[in-house]
Amino acid sequence: MPVGIQKERYSSKVGTVTLGALPESGGTRTRTVTVGGDSTMPFLHFEGEMPNRAAVAFEVPDIAPPWDESLKRFWGDVWGDPAAWARKAVEEHGADLICLKLLSPDPDLGGTGPEQCAEVTRAVLGAVGVPLIVIGCGIADIDNVVMPAVAEAGAGENLLLGTATQDNYKTLTAACMVHKHNIVALSPIDINICKQLNILINEMNLPLERIIIDPTVGALGYGIEYTYSIMERIRLGTLQGDRMLSMPVICNIGYEAWRAKETKAPAEDFPGWGDAIERGTLWEAMTATLFLQAGGHIFVMRNPEAVGLLRGHIDQLMVSNR
Amino acid sequence: MILIGERINGMFKDVRRAIQQGNPEPIWDWAKRQQAAGADYLDLNVGPAVEDRVTAMKWLVNTVQEVSDVPLCLDSTDYDSIEAGLELCKRxxxxxxxxxxxxxxxxxxxxxxxxxxxxxxxxxxxxxxxxxxxxxxxxxxxxxxxxxxxxxxxxxxxxxxxxxxxxxxxxxxxxxxxxxxxxxxxxxxxxxxxxxxxxxxxxxxxxxxxxxxxxxxxxxxxxxxxxxxxxDNELMDAVATARILLNQDVYAESYLKVFKNRGVR
Structure with missing residues (x-):
């Protein structure tokens, strides 16, 4: 007796967002990246379409970062040189996107101003042809001064700029409106705030197609399941027609994974945990693959070997199971 | 929840008069107003007073479709009238x-x-x-x-x-x-x-x-x-809130406004 596979039918799908602008669109990128468009729960190809592959963005700090020393085996020769770092990420590691993280405006890390941040943005744009994400230092008052200058420096490039929060979204939204960029809307593992922030940004007339959700991810072992279920609800809401949740999702994997003790602790401190180098790679890769399965679209990563494992997983999951 | 706007019905005086006089204005107004309020369908009923229900239904369908792309709900006990209307429906x-x-x-x-x-x-x-x-x-x-x-x-x-x-x-x-x-x-x-x-x-x-x-x-x-x-704004607010309480929509502070504005296409 043949067994019929029960299939869900959904009325809606995730919006698509295209990052970067080619010369004919007023930018200088050599290619663009489009994410989203999913009309199914993640990788259930037999129920809907997943027209766009998940994209990998390499995190590039604007100054020598306070990162774990083990990452210097990949980036030691470009440590503190964001343009060279970005070029290496693209040329040697095949980055789809560069995520420029502006650490330097933080008073504890240098306290640079908008001019320097605009300058580093231009330098990275000049060094690579892939689309650019630029994330502020996370201190609201400082981001509100720095990010408009970054938006202006990247005018025409269709950047993705972050991050907007429920308490601080107006300045960044306005900058994205004026210079035609896209925005990262960050919520603290809270679907209600996630939706509300999208509504607030959209009320300022930034189209829904220019918003990317950052639901706040946690690393493996640090509450990862909370974000997993938030992302699951975001996708279910989207597929049932909730336009205010229907944006692609960015996952800040490198930052979260490398905050975990397990990525960094030396093997001599925890002999049972095994080799620290391999463990660090696996921790970042496992965190990323879980959020890939939860429905993430853009993965901000640090370790090229972890990226290799993630890409292998994407390849396997993108094989149709119709 | 599928919301079917009831207002284009010959039981209402303004609609009855519009049908009798062949005046599209009140029909256009109600079609646009109900669409803006988020109607998923517009009910069309020529009312009991009309002599030729087939002609009246065809006029109503065409008139509404001049200003609205909301699907129509053809409301009659006269199936010739409904069939004539169905032939004209674009959706x-x-x-x-x-x-x-x-x-x-x-x-x-x-x-x-x-x-x-x-x-x-x-x-x-x-x-x-x-x-x-x-x-x-x-x-x-x-x-x-x-x-x-x-x-x-x-x-x-x-x-x-x-x-x-x-x-x-x-x-x-x-x-x-x-x-x-x-x-x-x-x-x-x-x-x-x-x-x-x-x-x-x-x-x-x-x-x-x-x-x-x-x-x-x-x-x-x-x-x-x-x-x-x-x-009816309070009725729509009640629908929006019931959808939240039944876990059919995700709560957000602006949920009432979002529900109200969903008709803006």
Whole structure:
């Protein structure tokens, strides 16, 4: 007796967002990246379409970062040189996107101003042809001064700029409106705030197609399941027609994974945990693959070997199971 | 929740006059207003006073489609009039309605199937409206079985258990709610349910309060659709809130505003 596979039918799908602008669109990128468009729960190809592959963005700090020393085996020769770092990420590691993280405006890390941040943005744009994400230092008052200058420096490039929060979204939204960029809307593992922030940004007339959700991810072992279920609800809401949740999702994997003790602790401190180098790679890769399965679209990563494992997983999951 | 705007109905004086005079303005106004209020369908009823229902329905369908792309719900007991209207509909329509009388079912169900239309089946027959849920369900089952026999997709069928004014028939309220619950069990996939909401509050002192209270009770029982006044803001707020409480929408502080603005296309 043949067994019929029960299939869900959904009325809606995730919006698509295209990052970067080619010369004919007023930018200088050599290619663009489009994410989203999913009309199914993640990788259930037999129920809907997943027209766009998940994209990998390499995190590039604007100054020598306070990162774990083990990452210097990949980036030691470009440590503190964001343009060279970005070029290496693209040329040697095949980055789809560069995520420029502006650490330097933080008073504890240098306290640079908008001019320097605009300058580093231009330098990275000049060094690579892939689309650019630029994330502020996370201190609201400082981001509100720095990010408009970054938006202006990247005018025409269709950047993705972050991050907007429920308490601080107006300045960044306005900058994205004026210079035609896209925005990262960050919520603290809270679907209600996630939706509300999208509504607030959209009320300022930034189209829904220019918003990317950052639901706040946690690393493996640090509450990862909370974000997993938030992302699951975001996708279910989207597929049932909730336009205010229907944006692609960015996952800040490198930052979260490398905050975990397990990525960094030396093997001599925890002999049972095994080799620290391999463990660090696996921790970042496992965190990323879980959020890939939860429905993430853009993965901000640090370790090229972890990226290799993630890409292998994407390849396997993108094989149709119709 | 499928919201069917009730206002373009010849029972209302302004609409009746517009139909009689062939004046499109009031019809355009109500079509646009109900679309902006988020109606999923616009009910069109030429009213009892019109002599040539076929001509009047064709005029109503064409007039509304000049200003609105909301699907139409053709409301008449005259099936020639509905059929003439269906021919003109640009989007799949809804037929309102057919009772559980075999000859009528045999006329209307193939019509719905061939036009890709949804169909409202009334839980009544030539003997009238049953007093209890059990007999309403028996009639609903006759409609379900006939629809199935003629190949109408089950998700195109909506059963109306027929709510009566609480002013004269209070005992029907719980029977209707029970019918809404149990209609879901008649077939897989199940047919959907609909009520003509405003009927429940005929002659009551605070009609909007009675309407929105009953609608929320119906939604809690699984009601899928209602013919109602989409222009009633408090009623729409009640629908939005019920959707939150039934976990059909994700809560956000601006949920009322988002629900209200969903008609802005």
């Amino acid at each position: 799949p329509a809804m037929i309102n309605s057919v009772p559980a009388d075999a000859p009528k079912l045999e006329r209307v169900i193939p019509m719905a199937r061939d036009h890709g239309a949804h169909l409202i089946g009334l839980a009544m027959n030539e003997r009238g409206i049953p007093k209890n849920a059990e007999n309403r369900l028996a009639l609903a089952m006759e409609i379900v079985a006939t629809a199935d026999a003629y190949g109408l997709p089950m998700d195109h069928l909506l059963i109306d258990p027929l709510i009566l004014p609480c002013y004269v028939a209070q005992d029907h309220g719980p029977e209707v709610l029970e019918t809404i619950r149990q209609v879901k069990l008649l077939a897989t996939p199940s047919p959907r349910t609909v009520v003509g909401l405003s009927n429940v509050s005929q002659k009551c002192v605070d009609r909007p309060l009675v309407n929105r209270t009953f609608l929320v009770m119906g939604m809690a029982c699984g009601l899928d659709a209602a013919i109602l006044d989409v222009d």
